[in-house]
Amino acid sequence: xxxxxxxxxxxxxxxxxxSRGIDNISxxxxxxxIFGFLGPNGAGKTTTxxxxxxxxxxxxxxxxxxxxxxxxxxxxxxxxxxxxxxxxSAYHNLTxxxxxxxVSKIKNIPYQNNAELFRRLELSESDLNKKTKELSHGMxxxxxxxxxxxxxPGLLILxxxxxxxxxxxxxxxxxxxxxxxxxxxxxxxxxxxxxxxxKLCTRVAIIRQGKVVGLETTEELKRKAGQMMEFQLDRNHGxxxxxxxxxxxxxxxLYLFRLTGDIAPVLKRLAELPVxxxxxxxxxxxxxxxNYYKDQKAK
Amino acid sequence: MSYFRFIWKSNSGFTFFSMVxxxxxxxxILYLVTTFDTQAMLKSVLEQMPPRLKIFLDDxxxxxxTFDGAAAFGxxxxxxxxxxxxxAITIPVxxxxxxxxxxxxxxxLSQPFSRKSLVWKLWLxxxxxxxxxxxxxxxxxxxxxxxxxxxHVDVLIKIIYISLNIFLLFILVMTYTLFAAVSTxxxxxxxxxxxxxxxxxxxxxxxxxxxxxxxxxxxxxxxxYYQPQNIMLGNGSIFRDTGILTGLTIIxxxxxxxxxDRRDIP
Numbered sequence: 001x002x003x004x005x006x007x008x009x010x011x012x013x014x015x016x017x018x019s020r021g022i023d024n025i026s027x028x029x030x031x032x033x034i035f036g037f038l039g040p041n042g043a044g045k046t047t048t049x050x051x052x053x054x055x056x057x058x059x060x061x062x063x064x065x066x067x068x069x070x071x072x073x074x075x076x077x078x079x080x081x082x083x084x085x086x087x088x089s090a091y092h093n094l095t096x097x098x099x100x101x102x103v104s105k106i107k108n109i110p111y112q113n114n115a116e117l118f119r120r121l122e123l124s125e126s127d128l129n130k131k132t133k134e135l136s137h138g139m140x141x142x143x144x145x146x147x148x149x150x151x152x153p154g155l156l157i158l159x160x161x162x163x164x165x166x167x168x169x170x171x172x173x174x175x176x177x178x179x180x181x182x183x184x185x186x187x188x189x190x191x192x193x194x195x196x197x198x199k200l201c202t203r204v205a206i207i208r209q210g211k212v213v214g215l216e217t218t219e220e221l222k223r224k225a226g227q228m229m230e231f232q233l234d235r236n237h238g239x240x241x242x243x244x245x246x247x248x249x250x251x252x253x254l255y256l257f258r259l260t261g262d263i264a265p266v267l268k269r270l271a272e273l274p275v276x277x278x279x280x281x282x283x284x285x286x287x288x289x290x291n292y293y294k295d296q297k298a299k
Numbered sequence: 300m301s302y303f304r305f306i307w308k309s310n311s312g313f314t315f316f317s318m319v320x321x322x323x324x325x326x327x328i329l330y331l332v333t334t335f336d337t338q339a340m341l342k343s344v345l346e347q348m349p350p351r352l353k354i355f356l357d358d359x360x361x362x363x364x365t366f367d368g369a370a371a372f373g374x375x376x377x378x379x380x381x382x383x384x385x386x387a388i389t390i391p392v393x394x395x396x397x398x399x400x401x402x403x404x405x406x407x408l409s410q411p412f413s414r415k416s417l418v419w420k421l422w423l424x425x426x427x428x429x430x431x432x433x434x435x436x437x438x439x440x441x442x443x444x445x446x447x448x449x450x451h452v453d454v455l456i457k458i459i460y461i462s463l464n465i466f467l468l469f470i471l472v473m474t475y476t477l478f479a480a481v482s483t484x485x486x487x488x489x490x491x492x493x494x495x496x497x498x499x500x501x502x503x504x505x506x507x508x509x510x511x512x513x514x515x516x517x518x519x520x521x522x523x524y525y526q527p528q529n530i531m532l533g534n535g536s537i538f539r540d541t542g543i544l545t546g547l548t549i550i551x552x553x554x555x556x557x558x559x560d561r562r563d564i565p
Contacts, residue, residue, distance in 0.1 A: 050405070050563075050564070053408075053409050055405055055408055055409065055563070055564040056563045056564070057561070057563060074413075075411055075413050076411075078409060078410060078411045078412075079411040081409070083406070083409040085402060085405055085406055085409070087402050088402070088406070089401050089402040089403050089406070090403065090406075091305070091309070091403055093308065093309055094300075094305070094308075098300055101300045102300045102301075102302070102305050103410060105300060105301050105302070106302070106407075106410045106411065106412050107410060107411060108411070147406075
């Protein structure tokens with residue numbers, strides 16, 4: 001990453017009639033970054049992506065991609081973007097080959113360049129010669145990935161890209177993305193699968209009900225969320241209070257706390273208790289995500 | 300594969316069917332006219348009709364059942380008009396409304412493919428498809444006239460005028476369907492709307508011809524500017540009809556560009 005901003009979204013708001021799609025969303029994505037865009041279904045991820053691609057026009061706010069206004073330079077920007085929609089759909093009357101040839105023609109690139117992608121994603125000639133309506137969801141998703149990556153775009157916008165891929169193929173796809181990142185490609189990765197975002201992304205924006213409720217590096221998010229501490233006492237000691245930790249679960253002798261501050265006072269308090277066993281774990285993004293949602297609800 | 304080829308591939312089946320059907324239909328009508336004394340037969344039917352209907356049918360159909368008139372009648376038969384209307388309505392609905400609904404439009408417009416270019420290429424492809432069907436219909440008419448009768452230069456020119464007239468009429472039908480497709484949400488609504496408008500205009504055309512109080516509506520009816528029998532009888536207003544149909548098409552095409560460029564997808 002060189003600090004150069006590839007996407008600059010500034011106070012984006014989109015209303016559909018009276019109902020709100022997204023509300024005052026701002027974020028930047030740097031060149032060579034894999035940027036996670038996390039949120040549950042209906043949070044506003046797809047609306048944001050469609051505004052980035054000039055498919056939807058924002059009610060207010062502005063987006064710049066490659067330092068150019070999306071509305072004014074839509075065509076030029078899309079030449080340098082690859083996009084995989086959340087519900088990828090190809091023309092049913094075309095074979096995979098024909099569909100990709102059509103996309104190649106529109107992108108103005110030679111179709112032959114895709115052999116390596118076909119090999120990596122295990123798409124055989126017979127798969128490619130089937131009508132797209134005959135392909136399984138996973139196979140179709142591979143076609144979608146190829147059409148997004150076939151022209152070596154400077155920016156990849158991926159909306160729930162691993163839907164339908166089996167675990168092995170997901171790993172291949174992650175490798176491909178990391179290789180693209182090495183080449184300097186910027187990747188905007190929308191997902192509700194937190195573990196893959198954790199695996200790939202350098203920074204994450206968390207979106208909820210159309211608003212960005214968190215925007216951190218993945219590491220910072222984890223640090224903020226602290227660690228999960230699980231211990232077992234000799235018997236049930238009732239509700240416990242530990243400075244610098246927040247109780248999340250208590251069942252009989254088993255206690256689960258989330259560490260939010262320094263660990264020294266926690267250990268000091270534990271030393272006073274008849275602890276039979278104890279473990280510390282870093283929380284996954286799932287836990288962080290749930291905490292973000294819980295915090296927002298509390299507010 | 301180019302976008303033109305894609306549109307052609309998606310519509311080739313029904314296009315071929317329409318070509319073959321209309322071509323055979325033209326040949327069949329001209330064959331019937333040479334085989335039976337249809338004029339005498341139909342004249343006796345005509346005598347039974349109320350006076351107003353008699354004048355209309357005489358103008359529109361029966362007096363033209365001379366051999367050359369039959370060639371024009373082939374272009375004005377409801378089956379032929381219905382087939383061409385289906386082609387004209389289906390293409391924009393399939394490639395705009397249905398694609399918006401299925402999500403392929405979102406994918407296409409995320410590519411370096413401008414909205415104006417998409418509308419223009421789709422419109423042009425539909426023109427080519429309609430043009431091909433009408434060309435085959437014209438050639439079959441010309442061929443049938445030559446086989447069953449005798450082809451004169453003036454008849455040839457009149458068939459070319461009629462072909463141009465019907466081509467412009469259905470380009471207009473296709474263009475207002477395109478406008479409906481780019482203005483409405485995805486799905487089949489634009490097709491239903493366009494079919495309904497076409498049918499109502501067609502019915503109003505007959506009502507206007509048959510009922511004096513409604514005659515004024517003919518000026519606002521696109522079917523009034525499609526007059527194959529009049530062209531064949533030498534009474535057509537080809538420049539007026541061409542001007543009005545072309546003008547309306549251009550206006551609707553520009554409005555379609557404008558609307559599609561500004562709308563949200565989906």
